[in-house]
Amino acid sequence: MDSILFMILQVISIVLIAPLFDGMARKLRAKLQSREGAPDFFQTYRDISKLLKRSRTAPSCAHWVFKTGPFALFAAGAALLATIPITYSSNSFAGAYADVLVFIYLGALLRFAFGATSIDSGNPFAGVGGGREQILGIFVEPVMMISLLVVILLAGTTNLVEIQHLVRSGEIGYHTPAFAIASISFLWAVYVETGRKPYDLAEAEQELQEGVLGEYSGSDFSIAHAALILKQVAIIGLFLTIFEPWNFENPFLALIVFILKVGIFYVAAVFIDNFGPRFKVLTSLKNSAIPPLIISIIALILYVVGV
Amino acid sequence: MTQVYFLYVIGCIISLLLYKQNKIAAKVGFSISAIASAYAVFYFLVNLEQTVSINMFESLLYSPKLVLNPLGNFFSFVVSLVSLASSIYAIQYSGEYEKKGSLAVMAGLFNAFILSMLLLIASSDVFWFIIFWECMTVISAYLICFNDSKSSLKAIMIYLGIAHLGAMCITAAFLIMSAQTGSLEFSSYENIQLSPVMASIVFLLAFIGFGSKAGMFPMHVWLPKAHPAAPTNVSALMSGVMIKVALFGIIKFCLWLPVMEWWGLLIIIVGALSALLGVLYALVQHDYKALLAYHSVENIGIILLGLGTGVYGIAANMPTLAAIGFLAGLYHILNHATFKGLLFLGAGSVLYTTHTKEMDNLGGLARKMPLTAFAFLIGSLAITAIPPLNGFVSEWVTYQGMFQGALSEYASSRVVFCIAIVALALTGALAVMCFVKAYSVIFGGTPRDKKIFENAREVPVTMVIGMFVLVAGCIAFGLGANIVVKDIMLVVSSFSGNYEAVNGTVINSPMGSTVSPLLIAAVLVITVLIPVVILKLAKANRTKPRQTDPWACGFKYDSRMQMTASPFTGDLRRLLNWLYRSETKVKDQGYFAPVVYETHAKDIWWNLLYEPVIKLTVNTAKVVSKMQNGNVNMYSLYILIALCLFVGISYLL
């Protein structure tokens, strides 16, 4: 029962700190593009508080799926985050919730909510964005599944707490080549899921990933925006718990260390994002998705062969 | 048990007697079947693990006995659950067929259809199994006839042809086994000694026979044609339950025969293929009933993955793998029956009010039909295996079974299990895309056709009750997963291995990983409350939102601008055009008229596997029919030729 309290703590603390990383990332990107950008790292906090004050508009045709959309998105994002055993990594009973398959299918719930709200809003660009989101999911899902499959088969269980414990104690780790190669392809999948430059462009075009939120305004928009950030953090968190789990036993220290690591990754992603070229989404996926798929298949073959 | 069958017989007879008054006949017939199914659901649930055996009348051929073991009880429970929902649904739905045909016959055939399925599960000798099997096929074929149209006749013919091919394969398989044991009783098959070659032949025959009825990959061609043509309550029953009865046959065969490893792997490969191809074809459908029919093919694939793992477990005598394999298969059979029945009933309600199957001119129906929209949403969430609902738990168990299979030491089985796992993952992602499209294009957004939107209204109350019975089923089997798993383990342990599957509310797999849907639901509820609390604390401006037109970059918004069904999956269709070979028709009617653009993906399997065979037989028929050319001399020459032939043959003998 205490693991649920730890999960809530985990979620709330990341919800509060995540906008800071977002501010840092925007500041860094501005600097890299040699422009001034926001005065300090807290610009995202100011944006969100301003949004909360604003009144909202809604398309006349939308029904309750659109109205409850933001809350569903936030719930899915937060639930994704809760599956990552940062604070409650000691008791393995929490494995009932912290499970790889639960993580993947909560990701599916998030994509379902995304698609349904985008088409329901009636906004043509949101519809195209929703479609793009699903295509993205279809490309990323197999790669993520193959790499996770290798990890699960090596660990012999899908319980994240167990996997984290095994990797920490070194029973399975980078000394097995399948595991190492799987981590590379999983890293690519994580980068795609965070929705950065070559695969998705948040701010500018409407029809891309962020465009789905085109119809939201005011407090709804802020919750939906927070949900997206939570999803990115959760994905990075999953990478960290499996492939880089070394952390403290004490829940609070573990949380702080985890948040720092996520911050580093989140901001580091800006470097790739900033200098990468801007492809059309489908072409970028088509010719850049094949190599990671091959890498993950190599990892699987290595495992099947028994290495 | 006899009361259940007896109730259905009464229902059938009474509705036929009221042949003259159509309306009352439908109401009485369907309500009797609803009562009978309710009683059946209760009866089969209560004594799930008893084995009951009664003999039918003595004077019948081969004096048949009806035997229900726990496996039979489980399947009868699934049959009666979905028939309960669809008979309640049909009480008022059948009003739509008043002009088309006599409702009394429809109600009578409906009762007979359910009765034939229940008796099929309970039958215990070859002759009567085949009789009930063909009764089920013929009755369901003629229930489809109520939707009288040119295309439905062709669909029925394809369905009957493939079903009869399957029935012949099953008869041959049964008779090879009874030639071995000497008697037609199923009990004599328990300890059958067959050489591996004969056992494989019998297994392949049974697999093709039952697979053709279940809509497996190579023989799935009839399913997307027959189900959309049937009236809704019949198609809900057919795709929810009739397909499962076919899988019941496969399980029985795998329990009798001396099982071999490669059988399990074959079932898994065919299952993976059916799953992938089913969902790929479902993505590009315009007609939402065909979409649901293709999804039945996909879910049959997933069930076969579970059953294949179970069969592999028995063959490699790993009892825990067998137990989790069959647990996964049976649990997904139960879940698929509920959410597929729900989706078909939902689709039927949409058809009932809008009278069009084309997804592209529906839209915004949620405001006019909120209850149906909610039911369809729950169905879509369940079928795409979204965590708190029942689809997720059964797919989780299937995954666990396959993970354990993938740990086995033979490289070949490891490869097959890994491919199956990846296929299941990809199917999951594709299913999400498909049902996002299906749900939101029909119910969300602005209405695309004014006239349809005007006269769309909520469906009558019994149809809503019928749907909500299954909605409750989906939620109950999802959240109450531990009770369901306990019961299914009772059934599974009755015929194969056993392992400690449930403690408290947590379901654990033999590999040690656990999941508890209740915990997931609790976390989701809490995480929904967090934003509400944040908004309260930050005293956000929650005034009523201002109603505007959706933003169209400054242009005047028009309902034709929004996303419709085919562009949503357009990228995927272009990517996989080598599979779909869709022909696109672009009609440009002058400058001012809108351009008509249509793309229809073709199911290439029909003209890849079936068309050449049909063409061959028809050509030989044309050649042979030249023999009867009406000339007497030729006919007398035939007699002479026959004489010489037989003399020649007798020299050889």
Next chain:
Amino acid sequence: MIDLLSILSIILIISSLCVFGIRNYKLATCAYSFQTFILVMIFIYLYKTYSADELGSWAIIAFFTKVIFVPVILLRLIKKLKVEHEDEPVLGFYVSPIVAIAFSLAIAMALYPIYLKFSLIKEHIPLIASITIFMIGIFGFVLRNSAIKQILAYCTFENGIHLSLALMAYNSPEIVELGILTDALFAVIITSIFASRFFKYFGSLDVSKATELKG
């Protein structure tokens, strides 16, 4: 070997070939009655040499029924229909008899040793003659198109059977002989009625025109 029986058999074969080949209806019917007359002579000869007393009664019955009664029916039919010549047969007038006689002799040679093994009267030539006449009758149906010629073919192969019956089982009970003969007669009567109705509807006796019922 050259004794009366084999000579009669050879004449019998030639006469049945004439029945098959002759184009004019009247002449063909006369040839048929001559052929049956030869058959009766063979019956009497056998009755004398093998003292098979049943053959005597057979000869008398055959004489009255087939030498007189059947030709009368056919001639009356020909007069009624006022037909003269036969239509074009399948392989033409000259080729079809040759084909018929060749095949009949071949089949006769193949089958007659089995007949010989257990027939009562162990005579080679008459047995071959009976099978050849039978086969010529069958080829009459296959190769000739005119209805009357087909009736004549029916009578020819019926003679063939009658001869083989006499040779192999002359001591069978009378009822059998009576049954077969009455059947043959009824068949001839009914086919001639049908031939006249055929002529009424089809305008000619050419059977190969009647090909409406196909497929």
Next chain:
Amino acid sequence: MDIQQLLYLLMVLPVIASVVIWFLPKNYKVLSTFHILGSMATSIIGLLAVSKVIDGQTYFIFDEMFFLDSLGAVFISLIAVTGLLVNLYSVKYMQWEVEKGELTVKDTKLFFTLFHLFVFTMTFSVLANNIALMWVGIEATTLSSVFMVAIHKSKKSTETGWKYIIICSIGLAFALYATVLLYSAGFNIINDSHSAMLWTTLMAHSKEIDPDALKLIFIFALIGFGTKAGLAPTHTWLPDVHSEGPAPSSAMLSGILLKCAILALIRYYAVVGNSLAGFEYVQSLMIISGLVTIFIASFFLLMQHDVKRMFAYHSIAHMGVIAFGLGIGGAVGLFAALFHVLAHSVTKALAFCVTGNMIQIYGTRDMTKMGGLIKIAPITAILFGIAVCSLVGVPGFAIFVSEFLMIKQSIVNGLNLEVILFIIGLIIIFIADFSHFNLATFGKSNSKVLRNELPLSANLPLIGLASLIIIFGVFTIKPWFALLQNAVNIIMGI
């Protein structure tokens, strides 16, 4: 009434009936009542005779020229049951033909007299113990049924009559050859001219008769009686005759006449089988001719649009199935073949009578022009459905029982390739037939509908036939199975 008098009556009654009807005045009412009375009497006596023979004795009359054993009793019961129901139907059908002006009352009088003569010739051939008289009986069936089939004065019926006579007499010529050879072969052993002709004595001495002769005799019999029974290459007369004749006549022809020809073939099958030539030789020939028949018939079925021709080809196919059953041999194979004889005769009679109804409703025989039968005439549609379902071998009806036994026995005997071909044939027949059935019963009618549902009195005999099909398909009829078992013992020579 002891059995001898019953047999005399059975032989004599149809002749009296036909003579009496011939001398009746030209009033349809009187004609039809006498017709029904005559057929009722023959059926009752037939059933009484059969009931006496169920326990397996054989009774002889006319000093052993004629006899009734359980094998014959199977076919006598056939004539009684199907004959009676078809007669009842023919009264209503002929009335319609007269009203339509197609036939005059004088024609119907001729039809009824020939009908009873036809029944007499069939009883004659079934009861004949003397093989030559059996041949005479079957030849007589052709002669008596020719005018019945060609009753309509039209070009097509003349052509049909001509083809029927010519091909059947050629075929039966070979059968006569078989009779003559069998007699002379038998005479060498039994050398008593009277008893050498009798089938029972030939069966008793079959072991000593020379096997090569018997092989040639069986081939002649197979060709001869095969033509009459509609087996494969010699079936060409059957589709024309059955599709041109009036419905009751084609029902009688395919329901009973084909069975009598098969009975003659079974008698030769028994004699040659029990001899030194052995059952394998006989069974392999029957399997080959059975499979060839099924395949040729199934290919023709695919191309048929005329409902009566479709059912005619169905008769050929089911004759092939019976030949296949005989080909499997053994107690179960023969039991299945004989069961199939009754099952098929009842179903085929129902099928042809239903076509009679459909012609009255649509005025045409072309199925593509029919449609929506389920709405116009529901009872006829259901009867048509039962007939087609049973013919095609849908379980729950009579024909499936025998096909099931045949597949079972052939798998036990290990005839794998044959059973695969058999099943493929059945599937082609199933698809061809059901697509035609759907064509005719559902959708909208493509041609002007002359009348809707027929009065119940017309459909009563059909409902009788349909219930017989279902009863035989589902229930075990103890007396009937005992009779079949005794008949099988006779054939096996036990």
